[in-house]
Amino acid sequence: MQIVPTAVDFIGNQKRAKTDQRDLGQADFLRLMTEQLRNQDPLKPLDSNQFLGQLAQFSTVQGIQGLQSSFNSFASAQLDDQALQAASLIDRTAMVSSSTFQLAEGGSLRGETQAPATGRVEVEITNASGEVVRRMTVEANGPGKLPLNWDGITDAGEQAPAGVYRISARMNQNNTSIALETQVEARIESVSFSPGGLILNLVGGGSIPFAAVRRIG
Known part of the structure; x- marks a missing residue:
């Protein structure tokens, strides 16, 4: 009898595949589960706990993907907000270390x-x-x-x-x-971003991290 991989195994194979970048959707998952049940060994039917476990694993994967998407959206919004705040600092004076x-x-x-x-x-x-x-x-x-x-x-x-x-x-x-x-006290000429955070470029004072600012005038 042909051995049919489980839907969870298929998810793992999809992640490792280099040529297929398509995400596994809910409809695909249910179709695979149906095929798995249809081709199972009648003498060794799929245990209900195993079936529920695969459903739970799929829900967890979907939840993590949703959480990652939400986090990326939040990070993007934070970066946009930081850029707007940084723009308002240009030409202002700051007391810096x-x-x-x-x-x-x-x-x-x-x-x-x-x-x-x-x-x-x-x-x-x-x-x-x-x-x-x-x-x-x-x-x-x-x-x-x-x-x-x-x-x-x-x-x-x-x-x-x-x-x-x-x-x-x-x-x-x-x-x-x-x-x-x-x-x-120095005037802020421009601002730039780095992996470590916001950088202030001062007139004649080089570049310093925003953490070095003691007071904004």
């Missing part, structure tokens, strides 16, 4: 850091060549946010030319100099 900033012609810098304790914070501004153009001392009255603003005037009393600069901040604690993380 960075030591690099773009100084406009006749411009200034707005930045900040987190002081760990009361004391003096030594700030240095260097140009693209690594030359220190301004040294400042800012007093921290206690732990917390500390503004680091620069009017764009060098130690020589001249307006610094437009360009890319770096800022660094250090504080002495127990005779040890500690480097502090700096945040600078």
Whole structure:
């Protein structure tokens, strides 16, 4: 007697086949089940539990496929929503974790850091060549946010030319100099997407992940 594969076996074969990309629908499944019952061994009829088990497996496969389709639709909608939100950030200013900033012609810098304790914070501004153009001392009255603003005037009393600069901040604690993380205000030039999430492209400040943003202006 000819051995007829079960409908569940057919599903597995369909998944492994390279030449047939057609999905097994409900009508196909029922037709195969009917053929299986018609060609079964009369002396060894299909057990009812096995029959119900195949139905349950088919329902599970259909459910997983439906869930995957719903998840893909949800992910697509989330991506579209993220793109719309990202577009609204262009040309806005953001306070970001960075030591690099773009100084406009006749411009200034707005930045900040987190002081760990009361004391003096030594700030240095260097140009693209690594030359220190301004040294400042800012007093921290206690732990917390500390503004680091620069009017764009060098130690020589001249307006610094437009360009890319770096800022660094250090504080002495127990005779040890500690480097502090700096945040600078920068304008968002454009946004892009990566597998890791949203990327902000800053004017003169390179590209940073959205997680580096501390505040949107």
